[in-house]
Amino acid sequence: MTVHPPPVALLCELTHRCPLRCAYCSNPLALEGASDELSTGEWMNLLDQAADLGVLQVHFSGGEPTVRQDLAELVAHAAGRGLYTNLITSGVLLGAPQIMALAEAGLEHVQLGLPDCEEEGSTFITGFKGGFARKMTTAQAVRDAGLALTVNAVITRHNAARLPRMIEMAVDLGARRLEVANVQYYGWGLKNRAALMPSPDQLKAMTPIVQEARERLKGVLVIDYVIPDYYAKRPKSCMGGWGQQFVNVTPSGTVLPCHAAETIPHLSFDSLRERTLRDIWEHGMAFAAYRGDHWMPSTCKSCDRKEIDWGGCRCQALALAGDAAAIDPTCVESPYHATIRALAEAEAEAGSDAITYRSFTLPRTA
Amino acid sequence: MTGRVLIADDSVPRLAPHVRLRYDEARSRWAVLAPERMLLPDDIAVEVLQRLDGQRTLAAIIDLLAQEFQAERAEVRGDVIDLLQDLSDKGFVTA
Numbered sequence: 001m002t003v004h005p006p007p008v009a010l011l012c013e014l015t016h017r018c019p020l021r022c023a024y025c026s027n028p029l030a031l032e033g034a035s036d037e038l039s040t041g042e043w044m045n046l047l048d049q050a051a052d053l054g055v056l057q058v059h060f061s062g063g064e065p066t067v068r069q070d071l072a073e074l075v076a077h078a079a080g081r082g083l084y085t086n087l088i089t090s091g092v093l094l095g096a097p098q099i100m101a102l103a104e105a106g107l108e109h110v111q112l113g114l115p116d117c118e119e120e121g122s123t124f125i126t127g128f129k130g131g132f133a134r135k136m137t138t139a140q141a142v143r144d145a146g147l148a149l150t151v152n153a154v155i156t157r158h159n160a161a162r163l164p165r166m167i168e169m170a171v172d173l174g175a176r177r178l179e180v181a182n183v184q185y186y187g188w189g190l191k192n193r194a195a196l197m198p199s200p201d202q203l204k205a206m207t208p209i210v211q212e213a214r215e216r217l218k219g220v221l222v223i224d225y226v227i228p229d230y231y232a233k234r235p236k237s238c239m240g241g242w243g244q245q246f247v248n249v250t251p252s253g254t255v256l257p258c259h260a261a262e263t264i265p266h267l268s269f270d271s272l273r274e275r276t277l278r279d280i281w282e283h284g285m286a287f288a289a290y291r292g293d294h295w296m297p298s299t300c301k302s303c304d305r306k307e308i309d310w311g312g313c314r315c316q317a318l319a320l321a322g323d324a325a326a327i328d329p330t331c332v333e334s335p336y337h338a339t340i341r342a343l344a345e346a347e348a349e350a351g352s353d354a355i356t357y358r359s360f361t362l363p364r365t366a
Numbered sequence: 367m368t369g370r371v372l373i374a375d376d377s378v379p380r381l382a383p384h385v386r387l388r389y390d391e392a393r394s395r396w397a398v399l400a401p402e403r404m405l406l407p408d409d410i411a412v413e414v415l416q417r418l419d420g421q422r423t424l425a426a427i428i429d430l431l432a433q434e435f436q437a438e439r440a441e442v443r444g445d446v447i448d449l450l451q452d453l454s455d456k457g458f459v460t461a
């Protein structure tokens with residue numbers, strides 16, 4: 001087999017620690033503790049390996065990456081290796097001096113999570129009081145430091161009606177890019193799906209709002225729109241294809257093809273503490289398992305979209321169809337497609353508000 | 367809030383802050399890196415982007431390209447404006 005081209009992007013989950021407890025958090029239910037986290041030196045070593053391998057972009061994420069005291073040091077190291085750096089943050093722990101320090105370290109871009117355009121909804125979904133005001137201050141400080149800002153508006157049944165105000169808020173905050181991101185159901189988000197899922201009517205209302213705003217704000221704000229794929233006809237291109245472009249490293253150094261990959265029990269994952277990034281990327285069992293089309297069901301193999309969406313998401317295929325090698329059930333070609341949509345509609349209709357907030361100790365029902 | 371930038375002859379187009387044009391050694395091609403997006407410019411776009419130095423006006427850039435590639439100025443002008451307006455609307459270029 002020929003050696004596979006290197007990944008374009010590396011996502012470093014620097015830590016799973018986070019003061020927020022978001023209902024939609026895509027981190028795994030079994031969070032990794034602080035004592036297992038890679039050291040500063042180990043992260044730097046990974047960044048060197050990534051640059052040597054051909055990675056172009058690094059996303060510092062978590063958990064809340066700003067919990068790590070060495071964040072600016074890691075940003076500087078990545079920038080020094082010519083890597084394009086992005087910080088994915090809730091913004092609640094960042095003061096203006098820290099943001100300035102990150103900018104000076106060479107950070108290019110901040111992606112700020114916006115759970116709602118008002119305090120009450122924000123507190124409800126994140127389980128954290130006072131976060132909303134801090135996010136607003138952080139956005140301002142990001143702009144003042146001259147960094148590029150993307151607002152990531154996370155859409156659920158609870159805030160869908162406030163989408164127009166969230167769009168205006170992104171403009172007012174000085175963002176150049178907005179992600180209108182319907183929740184993707186992984187980790188805690190999957191667990192809380194019934195409490196988050198929007199209704200088909202809400203979805204129908206969202207699309208024209210986004211289209212109108214895109215037109216009106218052309219050249220001012222770029223809007224990327226992620227629909228809830230349970231209501232889609234075709235699956236999303238998960239990670240640009242398994243093992244094609246993207247690599248994810250957990251706080252303790254486990255290397256994953258996507259952040260949810262550990263939910264697939266028959267895969268085995270390698271650690272940076274034992275193998276090099278290149279070795280894992282090129283020869284790791286988990287990467288080889290669903291890379292390309294060798295594993296695909298015949299419907300996908302013969303489909304002209306197979307190199308567009310790569311058969312969709314393996315984790316979702318496992319979670320919803322019971323087989324990680326099945327067609328992603330969000331595809332109309334899947335025998336489960338109608339069931340999945342009906343499930344989403346029923347959950348939205350039932351309208352439960354019961355949330356299991358993210359925590360390090362698994363709730364007993366898990 | 368700032369309005370939409372319209373690329374005109376006296377504009378001084380440049381890459382937006384935090385947008386980088388870099389040669390990607392591993393894949394032997396040029397890449398434009400931007401917040402969570404990447405663009406693979408074609409050869410002509412690379413030639414144009416390399417000439418955005420934050421000093422030259424659009425008119426000067428067009429002159430330069432027309433001369434170097436011995437092409438019809440009006441044609442070059444149309445292509446360059448289309449390209450840069452599109453990149454500006456997508457947030458890659460500012461003026």
Ligand code: SF4
Pocket residue numbers: 018019020021022024025026027062063064089090113126358
């Ligand atoms: S989604 Fe919420 S809880 Fe999860 S890491 Fe982000 S801010 Fe923290």
Ligand code: SF4
Pocket residue numbers: 234235299300301303304305306307309310311312327328331332333
């Ligand atoms: S059949 Fe497979 S490849 Fe085709 S659209 Fe559906 S999931 Fe994608």
